[in-house]
Amino acid sequence: MERIYLDHAATSPVHPEVAELTYDMMKKHFGNASSIHGFGRDSRRILDQSRIVFAKSINAKTSEITITSGGSESDNTAIIETALSRKEIGKHLITTAVEHHAVLKPMEYLEELGFEVTYLPVDETGKVDPADVKAALRKDTILVSIMYANNEVGTLMDIGTIGKIIKESDSAAYFHTDAVQAYGSEDIDVKRDHIDLLSVSAHKINGPKGIGFLYINEDIHLPSLIRGGEQEMKRRAGTENIPAIAGFKKAVEIMEADRSARLSSFEKMRVFLLEQLEKAGVDFELNGSPDQHLEHIISLWTKGVSAEQLIVSLDLVGIALSAGSACTAGNIDPSHVLIAMFGSDSPRIAETIRISFGLGTTMEQIEILVEELGKAVRRLKKT
Template identity: 35%
Template sequence: MIYFDNSATTQIDPTVLESYQIVSQKIWGNPSSLHKLGETAFNLLEQARQQIADLMKVNSDEIYFTSGGTEGDNWAVKGTAIEKQNYGKHIISTEIEHPAVLNSLKQLEKMGYEVTYLPVNEAGFVQVADVEKALRPDTILVSVMAVNNEIGSIQPIREIGDILQAYPKVHFHVDAVQAIGKGLAAVLQHERIDILTFSGHKFHAPRGSGFIYLKKGRKLAPLLSGGGQEKNYRSGTEHVAADVSLAKALRIILDQEQSKVEQQQVIKEKIYQHLKNKSKVTIFSDITSNYASHILCFAIQGVRGETIVHAFENHDIYISTTSACSSKKNIAAGTLKAMGVPEAIATSAVRVSLDEHNTLQEAEVFIDVFDELYEQFKKINS
């Protein structure tokens, strides 16, 4: 089996799974309980929080555990809107955000908030000048993803952050779900970023785990009310085993990060160079440094994306139709639509997404299978 769908989800690391099992079996006290079982669980939870903070080079009281990227994005967007509604109701985002952000914004619009959705150019990048132009006295939030999950375009987060230095009251949220472990620490550590969203299952941690970074001094209204866990910000009994495993997975993914990124770039370039000369192939992800090393999006003219996915599946190779969250809806990729790609081509788009376990040998097998399928598709569409 060749698994090229790592942007959808990753396989849990065996050592991470082992940690999850050990904690689940042996540390089962409630962290809020006063007895020693609860205290043991609480201490382990705080150790995991400190480990994540150290890896992210932030303070431990700036890390909050969540259930993943969707909750994190919802909390960042809606939490800001509720917390800052007396200061304004204008939000700036882009047309290519993850549905967790876009659908949160749609909900807020129904509640009287105004959202400016910035366009992207034909290569999939938001323009910094558009962000600056959209800022208003009543703007309370700017939300821009770090790495687009469909084509891998790396958005100008640092440049946007530089602009927002002059607007200290505006929250700056960055969806970093596709950015962790991809050599983008300099981007994610920009001092002007207020909120970062992460999802564990994107870097070999258990599904249902995640965390956000919330800069000290910034406030979010809680979305979950209850027992006051996570300093009253995120109520609900903590999933200690998942959070401990999350910390371990983060340490592993960041270990020798640059060499892992370089390996993925080599694999991506090998596939890219083979596809670029095919007359019926359109590639949406470049191999320049402006694009993430692990995502390659392309289309085969006249063949729907789901057909391509299943054709590769028949050869035990697993890819996806751009965003996994909307792949079963048989609609054109939102990012490609925003880029002005014709629907007939956009609905043919598929995504190869890599991780540090993929190899050049797998890329060679993929290329051989691609050539076989390409000839079959040409006969069908001739």
């Protein structure tokens, strides 16, 4: 039985070239980048070269890139440290109801400390209205955090418009975006879109787990979330993970080189999948924006069929997909994203699956998915 992985939005397989390079780095470049001897200088060189690649990928300066352990640390640093360091200016923050938990949990924590958080609603496509952002801004607003693209339904937010609104407002707000799911798929430009803080994670683009970065605009000075040494220009303590950083750099280079071909391939797979499901008589609707979305994420409402039962049935024949964010897998709570989009009484909440493409996905695998998904839906509707 061929095992088919269609849950790339949760995490992606490490690219073979990335794995090979990372292993090679583990053997040869073990020096501490803070050491002044040759071993340390070799590691420092790799670190500096990687930072250049990361910065270029989002049109930032190298000094604006702080390497972290991934998206969650980047989000927590951007949100918590901005709030705590700017509380004398104001204690109001803005986000949306569909953010990743790496954003929502820090917001909840700050509410416990006395901060006020406005959670903006989204429409049925999962998009926040920039006009709502503008209306929510106040003079005491110190941070707006809105994701670049939703990890469950793939909807893209109007980041450029929102950034311009914040910049032209009379608030003191910094603009943070969680770009973990969008990085690698979208043309991200922090200067063009007036982004002050941006979070990225390597494991979404076929890089190693446990590594990422946080872009911090050069005019912003945030304390380190992790206290200790003076690494990362005193922004993030801890000895740098040079093998993972080098692997991340390689993943970014591969991502940049094949972006156009990859996205074109995903678009064809997406169209083919939806057309074939209709031909197979599967009763479904697409969740998310029909025209402003990530090509590799497809959220489907399989009408009248339990998502949990469907996922288990497909797993038994070797096909892996999900019901939403992997960070809530095993949690009995329904998707907060779908609730925000459709309301808590919608049948979509319990009947939505997420299919996501990535490295290694083929049209032949999509054909197998259509066949097995059709079988499972027909069987489960009879029970």
